[in-house]
Amino acid sequence: MLAPCRRVLRLWPVLLSISALSVVLLWRSHDDEEAAPDETDRDNWVAVRLGQDQKEYIDRRGVHVVVGHYMGDANNMQNPPNLTDELLNANMFDPRPNEGRNGQPVMIPSHELLKMQQLFHINRFNLMASDRIPLNRTLPDVRKKRCQKKLKNLSHLPATTVIIVFHNEAWSTLLRTVHSVINRSPHNLLQEILLVDDASTRAFLREPLDEHVAKLPVSTRVLRTNERVGLVRARLMGAKEAQGQILTFLDAHCECTIGMYQT
Numbered sequence: 001m002l003a004p005c006r007r008v009l010r011l012w013p014v015l016l017s018i019s020a021l022s023v024v025l026l027w028r029s030h031d032d033e034e035a036a037p038d039e040t041d042r043d044n045w046v047a048v049r050l051g052q053d054q055k056e057y058i059d060r061r062g063v064h065v066v067v068g069h070y071m072g073d074a075n076n077m078q079n080p081p082n083l084t085d086e087l088l089n090a091n092m093f094d095p096r097p098n099e100g101r102n103g104q105p106v107m108i109p110s111h112e113l114l115k116m117q118q119l120f121h122i123n124r125f126n127l128m129a130s131d132r133i134p135l136n137r138t139l140p141d142v143r144k145k146r147c148q149k150k151l152k153n154l155s156h157l158p159a160t161t162v163i164i165v166f167h168n169e170a171w172s173t174l175l176r177t178v179h180s181v182i183n184r185s186p187h188n189l190l191q192e193i194l195l196v197d198d199a200s201t202r203a204f205l206r207e208p209l210d211e212h213v214a215k216l217p218v219s220t221r222v223l224r225t226n227e228r229v230g231l232v233r234a235r236l237m238g239a240k241e242a243q244g245q246i247l248t249f250l251d252a253h254c255e256c257t258i259g260m261y262q263t
């Protein structure tokens with residue numbers, strides 16, 4: 001009984017030095033991956049079409065930053081126009097097939113500019129531009145090439161519940177968020193989508209929204225709070241109902257690009 005034990009004991013120093021060596025090697029390769037972005041990294045970034053008033057740079061941590069300015073109604077922030085109930089309850093979603101394709105800027109025709117400035121005040125973004133972009137518009141793959149090659153085999157990943165809280169969100173931004181999740185995640189990893197409505201008052205966020213999500217190819221439900229509860233409690237309400245092993249919280253006005261879940 002003793003002999004094999006001794007042999008194991010004698011092996012210890014060898015095993016220890018092998019594991020120490022592998023730790024050092026792992027450390028080194030990790031270091032290489034985390035290394036500061038160099039010029040070759042620049043080739044990995046997707047090119048964006050910049051407007052006159054925009055600039056881009058890569059920050060110290062290697063994040064690609066694009067700075068833009070909304071040129072709409074900046075002068076009139078103190079005196080927003082009176083928005084009628086009729087306007088607030090209207091769903092003005094009016095998609096044009098090529099608008100915003102591949103993330104390109106939307107050009108509003110000059111005869112619509114006044115209306116555009118008025119609509120800006122409803123959600124504090126360019127609602128008219130958003131409403132012209134289809135729900136399934138294309139977007140570039142913004143991952144680095146190195147990242148795109150990772151995680152080819154997804155079968156071991158757990159499924160997720162995506163939870164999106166909104167309050168009086170615009171139809172086009174809310175549903176582009178939902179459609180981009182559906183179009184750009186592997187469906188076997190997407191258990192369900194839960195939309196938590198934090199006491200919205202706009203008419204199209206009631207039955208029309210329920211009817212729209214009922215037709216989606218991924219199980220999607222709208223939960224509603226009885227009164228305004230705020231972002232955190234609304235997220236917790238979604239978390240309580242969630243069936244997926246992983247919870248993914250998203251804003252109600254974002255768009256997912258390819259690989260958003262797995263990479």
Ligand SMILES: *[C@@H]1O[C@H](CO)[C@@H](O)[C@H](O)[C@H]1NC(C)=O
Nearest residue numbers: 076078079080081082083084
């Ligand atoms: C908005 O409505 C208020 C009260 O009805 C009125 O006093 C104000 O002048 C209106 N503002 C604009 C920009 O129309």
Ligand SMILES: *[C@@H]1O[C@H](CO)[C@@H](O)[C@H](O)[C@H]1NC(C)=O
Nearest residue numbers: 097101134135136137138139
């Ligand atoms: C988006 O959907 C429309 C109609 O549902 C379809 O005609 C169009 O080809 C789709 N666009 C993309 C980029 O998938």
Ligand SMILES: *[C@@H]1O[C@H](CO)[C@@H](O)[C@H](O)[C@H]1NC(C)=O
Nearest residue numbers: 151152153154155156157158
């Ligand atoms: C993917 O991973 C699973 C479990 O981790 C494994 O059973 C399966 O054979 C892998 N598939 C491929 C194509 O490598």
